[in-house]
Amino acid sequence: MVYSSDNKIPVGISACLTGQAVRFNGSHKRSRFCTDVLSDYFSLRPMCPEVAIGMGTPREPIRLVSDSPTDERVRAVGVDSPDIDVTDDLRSEAVKVSALNQDLCGFIFMQKSPSCGLFGVKRYLKNGHPEGKASGIFASEFARLNPLLPIEEAGRLNDAALRENFMVRVFTYRDWQLFTQTTVTPARLIDFHSRYKYLIMAHSTVHYKETGRLLSDLSGDINQIAEEYFTLLMTALAKPASRKTHTNTLMHLQGYLKNLISAADKEELARIILEYRRGIIPLVVPLTLLKHHLNHHQEANAYARQQVYLNPHPYELGLRNTL
Structure with a gap:
C-alpha cells in the first residue's frame, strides 16, 4: 500500500x-x-x-x-x-x-x-x-x-504494541472506506481480501478461517456479504498480534520463496524468523529480509508482494522497530 x-x-x-x-x-x-x-x-x-x-x-x-x-x-x-x-x-x-x-x-x-x-x-x-x-x-x-x-x-x-495495532486498524478502516466508494462486486471483494489475507492471519486464525468461509459463496447480496466481511476484518484486527502469530504468518509468506532462493538464503531467513519468535530481534528484521527476497523475485511473487501485512502503515513511522 x-x-x-x-x-x-x-x-x-x-x-x-x-x-x-x-x-x-x-x-x-x-x-x-x-x-x-x-x-x-x-x-x-x-x-x-x-x-x-x-x-x-x-x-x-x-x-x-x-x-x-x-x-x-x-x-x-x-x-x-x-x-x-x-x-x-x-x-x-x-x-x-x-x-x-x-x-x-x-x-x-x-x-x-x-x-x-x-x-x-x-x-x-x-x-x-x-x-x-x-x-x-x-x-x-x-x-x-x-x-x-x-x-x-x-x-x-x-505502548508499542497498542500503538501499532491502532495504526493498523486506522489505515485498514480508511482503505475500506476508499474501497466502498466504488460499487462492490464479488471480484473486487475477493481482490480486497486477497491483499488482507495474511494481515488477518497474523491477528486471528479464527477470523482468517471465517472470512474464507464467508467469501467461498458470493451468490447472495454482495453488499450484505461485504458488511459481514468488514465486521470480521475489524474484529480480527482488534485482537493484538503476538510473536507466535507473526511467526506463523512470516513462515507462510516464506513459503512463496521456497523454489526461488538458495538453500543458504532459506536457512538465513528461517533463522531470523526463529530469532524473532524467541524475542531476540524485533519484527522489522525478518520483515525487511522477507521483503528483500520477495522484491528480488517479483515475477513469481505478485500475490505475496501485494500483502498489506508487509506494509500496513507508513514505514517511516517505525512502528515495528520495537515489536
Whole structure:
C-alpha cells in the first residue's frame, strides 16, 4: 500500500491532546506523538464534549458516580455540586458528533477523563468513596455507536504494541472506506481480501478461517456479504498480534520463496524468523529480509508482494522497530 501525507486520514481526537486549553482548570494535555508525528498522516479533528455542551473553561470538575458498589451504571456529576448532572448532555453530544463525522477513521481519547476516558476512569459512590472503574460517558456512547471504528486512549499509545495495532486498524478502516466508494462486486471483494489475507492471519486464525468461509459463496447480496466481511476484518484486527502469530504468518509468506532462493538464503531467513519468535530481534528484521527476497523475485511473487501485512502503515513511522 502507498501512503501519502497529501491525503490525510480524518481522525477524531480529544481537543486537550492537541494543545487546546479546554480542560476543567484551563490547561491542556498536549500529546506530541499526536501533534508532531500522527499529524503528518492524520487530519486531526479536535473535540471537547464538555465545552461543546456549554460547560465553559475553566469549570467545576465532574466525576463518575454510581448509586451503590454493585451498580455499574454511572452518571457524570459535579465534584463540588452533585446536583450538576451532565450525563444525558454528554451522551447526546456523542450522538451528534457521531452523526456529523461519519468520515472518521479513528478516534484518540484523553485517558482518565470522566467524559473521554475509555478504560479505568475512577468511579465513585455518592458519599465520595472511590468504587472501581468505568468508562467516560461521551467515549462509551461514541464507542457504542461506532463499534468497528478504531478507538484508543492517548496514554495507551505509549505502548508499542497498542500503538501499532491502532495504526493498523486506522489505515485498514480508511482503505475500506476508499474501497466502498466504488460499487462492490464479488471480484473486487475477493481482490480486497486477497491483499488482507495474511494481515488477518497474523491477528486471528479464527477470523482468517471465517472470512474464507464467508467469501467461498458470493451468490447472495454482495453488499450484505461485504458488511459481514468488514465486521470480521475489524474484529480480527482488534485482537493484538503476538510473536507466535507473526511467526506463523512470516513462515507462510516464506513459503512463496521456497523454489526461488538458495538453500543458504532459506536457512538465513528461517533463522531470523526463529530469532524473532524467541524475542531476540524485533519484527522489522525478518520483515525487511522477507521483503528483500520477495522484491528480488517479483515475477513469481505478485500475490505475496501485494500483502498489506508487509506494509500496513507508513514505514517511516517505525512502528515495528520495537515489536
